[in-house]
Amino acid sequence: MKAARLYEYDAAMNVELKIEDVPPPTINGPDEVVVRVGAAGLCRTDLHIIEGVWKDIMDQDGSLLPYIMGHENAGWVEDVGSNVKSVKPGDAVICHPLRTCGICLNCHYGHDMYCEHGQFPGLGLNGGFAEYFLTNERSLIKLNTNIAPLDVAPMADAGITAYRAAKRAAGLLRPGAYCAVLGVGGLGHIALQCLQEISGCRTIAIDREPGAQQLAKDLGADFVLDGGPNVIEEVKQITGGGAHVVIDFVGELGVENICWKMLRQGGEMIVVGYGGKIEIPTLELVANEIKIGGSLVGDYTELVELMELNADGKVKMHYSQYKLEDINTAIDDFKHRRFTGRGVIVP
Structure with a gap:
């Protein structure tokens, strides 16, 4: 063969x-x-x-x-x-x-x-x-x-990895809550669709590639951002203080240390992509009661x-x-x- x-x-x-x-x-x-x-x-x-x-x-x-x-x-x-x-x-x-x-x-x-x-x-x-x-x-x-x-x-x-993360997020998201999805690639575009089917949340899709941004719009994301230098502030403005859940499908190239900063108090970050290293002051974890965890296949x-x-x-x-x-x-x-x-x- x-x-x-x-x-x-x-x-x-x-x-x-x-x-x-x-x-x-x-x-x-x-x-x-x-x-x-x-x-x-x-x-x-x-x-x-x-x-x-x-x-x-x-x-x-x-x-x-x-x-x-x-x-x-x-x-x-x-x-x-x-x-x-x-x-x-x-x-x-x-x-x-x-x-x-x-x-x-x-x-x-x-x-x-x-x-x-x-x-x-x-x-x-x-x-x-x-x-x-x-x-x-x-x-x-x-x-x-x-x-x-x-x-x-x-x-x-890719599909079940994205679905598992979206399913976990859906359990944390009430209708009207915000979920930010970082990376609208092979996994992220599946997660967006799953979130829309199993959760009443509002989705924020973030990707630097124009093609991925257009795909996110076509899939019905509520907000689409280009991941520019002001993306943290943009997310906080849209959500009124930060996302309830952030799903990181990149996990490297510095994205992993942007994602947790998008969370509101009590929010949760679900890490799917890998390759980088998350660095966060323990005071941030305690004072804001944010959670960070990985999600496998x-x-x-x-x-x-x-x-x-x-x-x-x-x-x-x-x-x-x-x-x-x-x-x-x-x-x-x-x-x-x-x-x-x-x-x-x-x-």
Whole structure:
């Protein structure tokens, strides 16, 4: 099969993935499933993998390379293990990014993303930037008959990560409250749509890119700001003192230290993007009773919920499509923000 493989890490990202012919994956366990990839989302985590940010976590001795990235996958079931009952060859599916065991306490609680024995195709083992990839039955959700894998693949990670953050925010926001969304990219534009469906809050979308600003307007954000030097004051003026919730989908480049300053007293900042370092005087935390917490990828049931919103046409993924052989162009375009929404790789 054709696959795009990473051969070395480079903080400057001056390396390219190599398109090669490699043996396709095969069933090795009774619960495993081989998926023919219909589409695979390109994620900022993929850029961080190339940069070596994840090396100490997923590849301490360097033995993983070369390997196939790609953790936002959808396609069609190609082959199944002997115990697989819920899907069959030919079924269209989206894949929760984590292969979970189903028997640890976290799995029994429904917290799939905390699975004690979880494996992450595309992040530590071969993923979906290829014609086929291997996962297990527990990760699969069958798609509605009118939904194409191409239209939803990035929702496997970007979508449920945004949905989880929006769902958490919705629990904190009464009707008329304000939620600021920093970064209207592959995740932020999904969060905006989710907030509108599950919360009565007013949304403030903030992004420096004109294309992202226009997308936010098209999606119905109540306010759209360009993230200029006066953005904190602009947010406080709009909200009458600060946002009730701020969701940071950037998490680096200094944005992480702007976001908490937008909060009103008692507000909460939800950090989704990463790479930077938050610095805040403890007096600010205490005197204003603000809260700062991270938000990981959503669990299996949250992906089911998101697929229902998508099937009803309430939450849609905006994307640019690339062929597998053009993956390095896609990565470069993503790095330089030449497209709005998500990049999707199609084998």
